[in-house]
Amino acid sequence: MPSARCPVCEGRVFVDASTEMGEIVFCDDCESNLELVGLDPFELDPASEANDEVDDGFSIFDEADEA
Numbered sequence: 012m013p014s015a016r017c018p019v020c021e022g023r024v025f026v027d028a029s030t031e032m033g034e035i036v037f038c039d040d041c042e043s044n045l046e047l048v049g050l051d052p053f054e055l056d057p058a059s060e061a062n063d064e065v066d067d068g069f070s071i072f073d074e075a076d077e078a
């Protein structure tokens with residue numbers, strides 16, 4: 012299984028090959044939620060842990076003041 016480096020603890024995080032951009036993966040080492048932001052190679056960013064209620068997709072338009 013492919014793996015990526017955790018940006019929080021720099022541990023190895025296994026990423027399923029079918030994981031898509033923007034999906035959240037979990038780091039077992041530091042228990043962080045990580046967002047997949049790159050596929051080749053796999054790249055992870057810390058995901059916001061603030062909202063347990065996931066609002067799928069619509070939030071990206073909320074802060075579009077500049078446009």
Ligand SMILES: [Zn+2]
Nearest residue numbers: 017020038041
């Ligand atoms: Zn980690």
